[in-house]
Amino acid sequence: MVMEVLSAADRQKIDGSDDALFYAEPRFVQHLDAAFRARLTEIYRDRIPQRAVVLDLMGSWVSHLPEDGEYAEVIGHGLNERELQANPRFSRYWVQNLNTNQQLPLDDASVDAALVVAGWQYLQQPEAIAADLLRVVRPGGVLIVAFSNRMFSQKAPRIWLEGTDRDRLAGVARVLIAQGWPRPELLAEATRHPGPLGWVGGNGDPFFAVIATRP
DSSP states (O other): OOOOOSTGGGGOSSSSSOOOHHHHSSOOOOOOOHHHHHHHHHHHHHHSSSTTTEEEOOOOOOOOOOOTTOEEEEEEESSSHHHHHHHOSEEEEEEOOOOTOOSSSSTTOOEEEEEEOOOOGGGOHHHHHHHHHOOOOOOOEEEEEESSSSGGGGSSSSHHHHHHHHHHHHHOOOOOHTTTTTOOOEEOOOOSSSSGGGGTOOOOOEEEEEEEEEO
């Protein structure tokens, strides 16, 4: 049973057209800077065991997993098939719009780690996704939701668009807890700019993550 947390107004977007149209053309670019990506890879190295079955939900052409990481399988999901095809880490993948269908085509307790990077901010039904992730992640497995302050604002639901960074962290945690995930760990960290600005203390993309373990 899905426990709703967001209101109807929270789920509204500026651009209410089919998300598949927005993502029809591939974007072979990095949406987050090098400092953010390095921190994310460090967390993956620490939190995902070797030989794990990994689900990269709302993924693209790069997964940010450690290059030397050895995994039993890396399953990809996204909205642009050309991006998914270009990801060398994927053992297999599928295309699905999670705002119209929240049922993941995966067996119960079939993955050890589920990852969502810079994607949660586009979910209009995050409660249903959180509930189904609880179904597919094995007991003791981990869910890592990571994001910064960047977004395609026209595709972000109102709750994300109008909230602060702290609001967003707390909001993800609230949705997870309501679906049965135990109280998650929240990370909010500054990063150093990866270029010359970093030499004089310039900040990179801020790093936020919500990490939960399947009971």
